[in-house]
Amino acid sequence: MICLSCYKKSAKAYCPSCRKILFKGINIPDTLNFDTPVPEIFYVDPSKKKLLSVSGMQLKYSLKLQNKELQLLVNQGEYILKPIPKYHQLEIIDDLPENEHLTMQIARQVFGLKTADNALIYFQDGRPAYLTRRFDVLDNGLKLAQEDFCQLMNRSAGVNGENFKYDSSYDEMGQIFREIGTPVTEQEAFFKQILFNYLISNGDAHLKNFSLIRADQGGYRLSPAYDLLCTRLHTRVESDVALDLFEGDMDFPYYDTYGRYGTPEFLELSARLGIKESRARRFLADFTSEQKMDQVSQMVENSFLSDSSKEKYIALLKGKRTAFD
Ligand SMILES: [Zn+2]
Missing domain, CATH: 1.10.1070 (Phosphatidylinositol 3-kinase Catalytic Subunit; Chain A, Domain 5)
Structure with missing residues (x-):
């Protein structure tokens, strides 16, 4: 299989170097231990966006690495998770998480841009989500200005x-x-x-x-x-x-x-x-x-x-x- 972060060959869902960058070296499986969250409960970013803005239609959820698992939080997590949006105005919506992951990887690996660490991950129902580690939250929990x-x-x-x-x-x-x-x-x-x-x-x-x-x-x-x-x-x-x-x-x-x-x-x-x-x-x-x-x-x-x-x-x-x- 290929790594769900860098696309290189990997025996596990995430290759050793991506595991280190993303999950402190912990072997995180390709599937989260919960299903697509109910928006009303864990909806983090409710600010109104311009009509038809794609990023404005993406709900964002907050995750934390606890007990060697990614767990959903109300906010202040170490990761942001973006599932497939539920808006009908957008086309080929099921590809949106992978579009973001792919584009971020192209920016980093092909064009040499510094990017937030990121990967693809799946919910229990098999639907994909885009996962990114917050670069403004340090390992000791402090936040960058x-x-x-x-x-x-x-x-x-x-x-x-x-x-x-x-x-x-x-x-x-x-x-x-x-x-x-x-x-x-x-x-x-x-x-x-x-x-x-x-x-x-x-x-x-x-x-x-x-x-x-x-x-x-x-x-x-x-x-x-x-x-x-x-x-x-x-x-x-x-x-x-x-x-x-x-x-x-x-x-x-x-x-x-x-x-x-x-x-x-x-x-x-x-x-x-x-x-x-x-x-x-x-x-x-x-x-x-x-x-x-x-x-x-x-x-x-x-x-x-x-x-x-x-x-x-x-x-x-x-x-x-x-x-x-
Ligand atoms: Zn990798």
Whole structure:
């Protein structure tokens, strides 16, 4: 069988190295000892999301590793569990947990992004769920000082309206990095996440899906990536990106001609983030290389997506890739 986290060959549900990363080395089986929870009891994140936002339709549950088992908690757990959502507006909904797990693994293994640790796991009834270990909760139970960009930019529904998580641009988020004075490596990591989201058709990378973590010795760094998935797999109305790249980006040459982002728009964003042009060009060439495309295709083939979803996932990526020829 293959490991339900990294897709490598494994004798158990999770290979030794994933077991160590995810479960403190404990041999956790592929099936939880409970069934899909009743939402009213363990529903953690009831905040209203924008209409048809995919991540807004995912219920989140909290788990803790206790007595060598994953147990459901009301909150304050070490893990977040996301079952298949129960909303009819989304298409091929049964593939959603694996879409998130696959996309997170592609981000980490193929594109080298720092991501939250994650895996696929099953309920008693055989239905899959996406499992992720909270990177803000340390082994000793202490929490890292983490703020998402709604907090960093003082945005809330009460003050900024229902659309508060989407009413910004990646360039505007970049100003926070400049104000705080983070090293340019953090802006580069941010730029790579935006480029990845675009290529993988994640139209839901809004302000709350990026965070900064305060380091003990002072200063901030970009948190590992989380909530990555190919949203276009489940909804045709999803936009290419959650936020504009920068104000006026639609007047840029590629967008003006083709109605979507290409190299000129991403180079402009990178310049605004303070990234050297030579480095930005290298990131663009690397992320859109044939080698990367082949590696993604291979990982998609190895995944637990349905055959039709595999085809669609790869077709969407190849479509995006043509914007960088
Ligand atoms: Zn593994």
